[in-house]
Amino acid sequence: AGPALAQVPQSVHQSCMICHGQTGENTIYPMVPRLSGQQVQYLAWQLKQFKAHTRADQNAQIYMWPVAQAMSQKEIQSVAKYYAAQSPMHSASSPRPGVSAGKQIFLQGIAAQGVPACMACHAVNATGRGIFPRLAGQRYAYIVQQLSYLHDGNRVNPIMQPVAEKLTNRQMQDVAAYLSGL
Ligand code: HEM
Ligand code: HEM
Numbered sequence: 001a002g003p004a005l006a007q008v009p010q011s012v013h014q015s016c017m018i019c020h021g022q023t024g025e026n027t028i029y030p031m032v033p034r035l036s037g038q039q040v041q042y043l044a045w046q047l048k049q050f051k052a053h054t055r056a057d058q059n060a061q062i063y064m065w066p067v068a069q070a071m072s073q074k075e076i077q078s079v080a081k082y083y084a085a086q087s088p089m090h091s092a093s094s095p096r097p098g099v100s101a102g103k104q105i106f107l108q109g110i111a112a113q114g115v116p117a118c119m120a121c122h123a124v125n126a127t128g129r130g131i132f133p134r135l136a137g138q139r140y141a142y143i144v145q146q147l148s149y150l151h152d153g154n155r156v157n158p159i160m161q162p163v164a165e166k167l168t169n170r171q172m173q174d175v176a177a178y179l180s181g182l
Contacts (some may be wrong), residue, residue, distance in 0.1 A: 008022065008082065009075070009078045009079050009082050011071065011075055011079055012079060012082060012083075015067055016035075016067070016079065019032045019063065020032060020033075020034075020035050020083075023036050023083075023086040023087070024036035024037075024038070024083045024086050024089070025086065025087070025089055027139065030139050030140065030141035030142060031059060031139075031141055031142055031145055032063075032139070032142065033138060033139060033142045034089035034137065034138055034139060034142075035083040035086075035089075036083060036086035036087060036088060036089045037083075037084065037086055037087060037088025037089055037134060037137075038083060038084055038089070038128070038133060038134050039084065039128045039129065039130060039131070039132070039133060039134055040080050040081055040084035041080075041130045041131055042128065042130070042131055042132065042133045042134075043079075043080035043083055043084060044076050044077060044080040045131055047068050047071060047076045047079070047080065048068075048076065050064040050065055050067070050068035051065075051068040051069060051071065051076075053065060054156070055155060055156075056154070056155075056156070057146075057149040057154040057155040058154065059145070060155070088127075088134070088136070088137065089134070089136070089137035089138060090136070090137040090182070091137050091180060091181045091182060092137075093140070093180070093181075095177075095181050096140065096177040096180070096181065097177065098170075098173055098174035098177040098178070099174075099177050099178050099181055100178075101171075101174040101178075102171075102173075102174035102175040102176065102177050102178030102179070103178045105118065105171060105174060105175045105178075106118045106119055106122075106126065106175055106178055106179065107119055107124075110166070110167075110171070113166045113167075114166055115163060115166045115167065115171075116163060118135075118163075118175065121159070122134075122135050125182070126179055126182055135179045135182075136179060136182035137179075137180065137182055138179060138180060139180060140176050140177065140180035141176075143172075143175070143176035143179055143180060144172050144173055144176045147164050147167060147172040147175075147176070148164075148169070148172060150163075150164035150165075151164040151165055151167060151172070
């Protein structure tokens with residue numbers, strides 16, 4: 001039972017739900033992020049970045065630029081509020097290998113590589129806050145994809161890039177296994 005159709009912003013049922021699902025939880029492909037319970041400020045900020053073409057990784061260009069192009073500031077705010085208000089995304093799959101190594105990275109960082117603890121920004125339970133996205137319950141393949149985009153500089157962000165740059169592929173997979181399982 002999702003929300004009544006009348007409460008769903010028009011752009012959600014005309015467009016977003018095709019890929020992200022009506023509540024933002026059941027996304028069509030593993031590369032499409034969950035949006036349910038995501039931080040409202042973060043959602044609006046990403047939509048503005050797609051619209052301004054400053055988030056320019058390949059999947060952003062293909063899938064989100066055409067969508068965001070047509071959105072007014074008012075629509076961005078209402079859609080962000082709508083998805084943020086849905087029951088928070090949570091794990092839908094069985095545990096993957098790497099969870100305990102990933103948990104350690106998330107909570108403590110990797111001192112030897114100069115990687116800070118992720119929880120310092122994303123919060124101890126990975127719920128995020130403000131511009132720092134929620135990661136708990138996000139899709140595994142999406143997390144790995146974003147970390148590698150940030151690692152390679154295909155997604156540009158001065159705060160997150162220096163962190164992702166220092167992670168190996170294996171460490172990205174471990175931390176994604178932990179986070180997607182929350
Ligand atoms: C990413 C919102 C429509 C596919 C995102 C993100 C937001 C968003 C906020 C970033 C999430 C994050 O960083 O965690 C919306 C809204 C839509 C919409 C509000 C409708 C107005 C669509 C449609 C598709 C789609 C129709 C598929 C054709 C994707 C994909 C990504 C994404 C693949 C990941 C992009 C990347 O890897 O950089 N969307 N979306 N979205 N969305 Fe949408
Ligand atoms: C974004 C993971 C540490 C600040 C992200 C995203 C992931 C991620 C997967 C993309 C989320 C999405 O697209 O929905 C991690 C991991 C960390 C870590 C695994 C530890 C190894 C940090 C730290 C900070 C930080 C320490 C603050 C200093 C941010 C910010 C964004 C972000 C601001 C949004 C970037 C943007 O707007 O494009 N993080 N993070 N993260 N992270 Fe982290």
